[in-house]
Amino acid sequence: MSDLNQTITGFDLWHLELPVTSRRDHGIGSVEGTCEVVILRLTSEDGTEGFGEASPWSVFTGTPEATYVALNRYLRPLVLGSRVADRAAIMTQAAYAVAHCTEAKAALETALLDLAGRISGVPVWAMLGGKCRDTIPLSCSIANPDFQQDVALLDQLREDGVRIVKLKTGFRDHAFDVMRLEHLAQNCPEFSVRVDYNQGLSIEDAPAQVRDVAQFQPDFIEQPVRAHHYGMMARLRDQIDVPLLADESVFGPEDMERAAREGICDGVSVKIMKSGGLSRGQTVARIAAAHGLSAYGGDMFEAGLAHLAGTHMIAATPEVTLGCEFYQASYFLKEDILEEPFIVRTGKVLVPEAPGLGGRPDLGKLNHYAVAKAVAA
Numbered sequence: 001m002s003d004l005n006q007t008i009t010g011f012d013l014w015h016l017e018l019p020v021t022s023r024r025d026h027g028i029g030s031v032e033g034t035c036e037v038v039i040l041r042l043t044s045e046d047g048t049e050g051f052g053e054a055s056p057w058s059v060f061t062g063t064p065e066a067t068y069v070a071l072n073r074y075l076r077p078l079v080l081g082s083r084v085a086d087r088a089a090i091m092t093q094a095a096y097a098v099a100h101c102t103e104a105k106a107a108l109e110t111a112l113l114d115l116a117g118r119i120s121g122v123p124v125w126a127m128l129g130g131k132c133r134d135t136i137p138l139s140c141s142i143a144n145p146d147f148q149q150d151v152a153l154l155d156q157l158r159e160d161g162v163r164i165v166k167l168k169t170g171f172r173d174h175a176f177d178v179m180r181l182e183h184l185a186q187n188c189p190e191f192s193v194r195v196d197y198n199q200g201l202s203i204e205d206a207p208a209q210v211r212d213v214a215q216f217q218p219d220f221i222e223q224p225v226r227a228h229h230y231g232m233m234a235r236l237r238d239q240i241d242v243p244l245l246a247d248e249s250v251f252g253p254e255d256m257e258r259a260a261r262e263g264i265c266d267g268v269s270v271k272i273m274k275s276g277g278l279s280r281g282q283t284v285a286r287i288a289a290a291h292g293l294s295a296y297g298g299d300m301f302e303a304g305l306a307h308l309a310g311t312h313m314i315a316a317t318p319e320v321t322l323g324c325e326f327y328q329a330s331y332f333l334k335e336d337i338l339e340e341p342f343i344v345r346t347g348k349v350l351v352p353e354a355p356g357l358g359g360r361p362d363l364g365k366l367n368h369y370a371v372a373k374a375v376a377a
């Protein structure tokens with residue numbers, strides 16, 4: 001039975017701890033040693049498999065433990081026995097079966113799309129409206145507390161053809177941020193530079209420091225203050241002549257509507273882990289565009305499987321015009337989990353043409369890095 005009417009009969013999970021190459025400091029917290037993701041595998045009656053990844057970060061979206069339980073206990077019953085074709089019905093029920101847990105819902109929609117795509121023989125982007133681009137410019141984050149290590153990373157990025165970097169600011173002090181911006185301006189003129197505070201500034205410090213950083217004319221300055229400080233975001237936006245982007249302030253379409261109404265940003269970071277899936281991520285980008293705001297494809301600390309999901313979403317969403325930041329599989333993880341590497345060529349992510357996501361995880365690696373799993377014998 002090679003059609004979408006078959007039911008979903010398998011639902012397996014792996015909670016992974018993936019070793020990383022360096023420390024990353026952000027305004028809201030640090031990642032060092034490992035990052036944690038949860039992998040979902042769905043199996044249909046004919047044995048076809050679809051995979052999805054949840055990439056939570058406790059200080060940002062939620063915890064891996066909550067993600068694992070959301071999938072294992074609350075979403076599993078909605079999925080097993082459902083038809084592959086009934087993706088929208090499953091996702092609508094999932095929205096209300098467990099509150100929040102947007103990363104779990106992103107993994108679920110990714111796996112449902114991968115499964116349907118593999119059965120139908122079409123890429124995920126074809127099921128999201130069709131393709132509007134073949135490549136996506138890649139931005140890599142500069143976030144190491146030891147800037148000399150990032151200077152070496154910049155050399156590698158230059159050699160690899162990457163031409164966009166995002167400087168993570170607000171985790172040490174203003175002088176450190178200014179020193180690194182000056183270094184980039186003097187030594188790395190070929191790079192477009194973006195700045196992201198990840199909520200790192202207090203409302204007392206934000207106006208002066210953001211004005212200062214704006215003088216370097218980065219492409220944009222992202223989320224200087226806490227997610228809920230909508231009023232301060234709007235004030236900062238009025239004070240500077242470079243675009244102000246919202247990230248933590250905007251999770252799903254509902255936040256995007258409010259952000260646009262209250263004038264807190266010139267653009268938004270769209271992440272499937274925040275929006276709760278690829279379809280809702282597309283909606284965020286479309287609402288932004290309808291209000292004259294720009295969008296780029298952000299991510300969390302992800303492995304290549306989540307990068308693939310984000311790539312298909314952006315490939316089918318013309319409103320995401322500012323590229324993506326799917327750099328972790330290539331520049332942060334010691335080893336990615338995909339069977340074939342996530343492809344970046346001369347600073348651009350290549351949109352896959354193969355059915356489903358166009359890539360799948362290596363089962364040996366899933367079992368090797370698992371700290372918990374629920375896999376049928």
Ligand code: MG
Nearest residue numbers: 196222247269
């Ligand atoms: Mg951000």
